[in-house]
Amino acid sequence: MEDIRAVFNGPYAHKEGPDHRWVEYEDRIPYPRPGTCPSRTYDPHIKTTKDFPDEVISFIRLHPLMYHSVHPMTGRPIFTRINTEFRLTRIVVDRVAAEDGQYAVMFLGTDMGSVLKVVSITQENWSTEQIILEELQVFKSPSPILNMEISSKQQQLFVGGSDGLVQVSLHRCHIYGQGCAECCLARDPYCAWDGIQCSRYVPASKRRARRQDIKHGDPSSHCWDTEDVFGRNVEEKVLYGVESNSSFLECVSKSQQALIRWFVLKPGMDHRQEIKPDERVLITERGLLIRWLQRSDAGSYFCTSQEHSFTRNLLHLSLHVLDPGQLNGHQPAIRDSSENPSVTEPRQRYKDYLRMLSGPAHSLDEYCETVWHKEKKQKQKGKWKHVQELRKSRNRRHH
Incomplete structure (x- = not known):
């Protein structure tokens, strides 16, 4: 609040020059000071803003901005995201108690009808880490979010817009997978591993079999199922494609923070190679798109997820490329x-x-x-x- 008061008591911004740049206003400031509330302290004759002199009203119209800005305590924005198709419209913040401290979880509404669930983590060296926990599309049509309210008692977020009112749970721990490691890597202050599933974390004096690490997200020191999650139980699929046609290999990580990498092991090779995107192969948020298949694309594809120092296989897919003539050979004769x-x-x-x-x-x-x-x-x-x-x-x- 001291920083905010200092900015409003400081100089005003003024447009100057042919290009109308904002500069610091250095001329005389009218009395009473624009921006202050009417008070008998300044003048007993000024009881409401209607009593302000014309000089003050004109000054307010030409100088609506202050010259200095109010910066965060860290010296930089808490959350930034570039190259987006939306703008942020609303923000509400919930203070959440976790195993290793309290965290501010931000719910950011957009003009496209979506809500971003974000947590900002401050490390020991005062550096901040921004984590997008979830991105929910609450409205079917891309309409702006006009209002948001948090009910800590009901653990619900109420989102209002021109299309209606939507009720969203503050925590959806079940989406973070079925293992302790996945729950720990999610780094959601609302959620912890209770020994059976990823469920809501409730602070209590008696320590239970809860596993949670928001600050570092290190499952190796909290969980015993890291080998099972990272090495085994990998989903396996078989996909058939036709030469010269396109093919899409879908793979989506449950964690927003994961880096997806694709590897391929082709017949006759002794080790797998990482796939690099080019004009024919595209790596998207939801998978790998091969625009036109070649016979050499056949092989075993591996979709891996990397977070911090942990790498795990999410998908093992065997791709078979068919010759267009094979399709005609298996089809019945075409009549006239x-x-x-x-x-x-x-x-x-x-x-x-x-x-x-x-x-x-x-x-x-x-x-x-x-x-x-x-x-x-x-x-x-x-x-x-x-x-x-x-x-x-x-x-x-x-x-």
């Missing part, structure tokens, strides 16, 4: 379209399907709806043609 207009070439249909998968989710629904309408129209056309032939045969019998 005039014989049955509803028959569509399977190869072209499969290519369209893969192309839709590489696009937005709704494009696949649009594609299916288009095919359905086309087939329905062809069936109606064939039915009308059959009715016309019946009428012609009936007319011939009559004559």
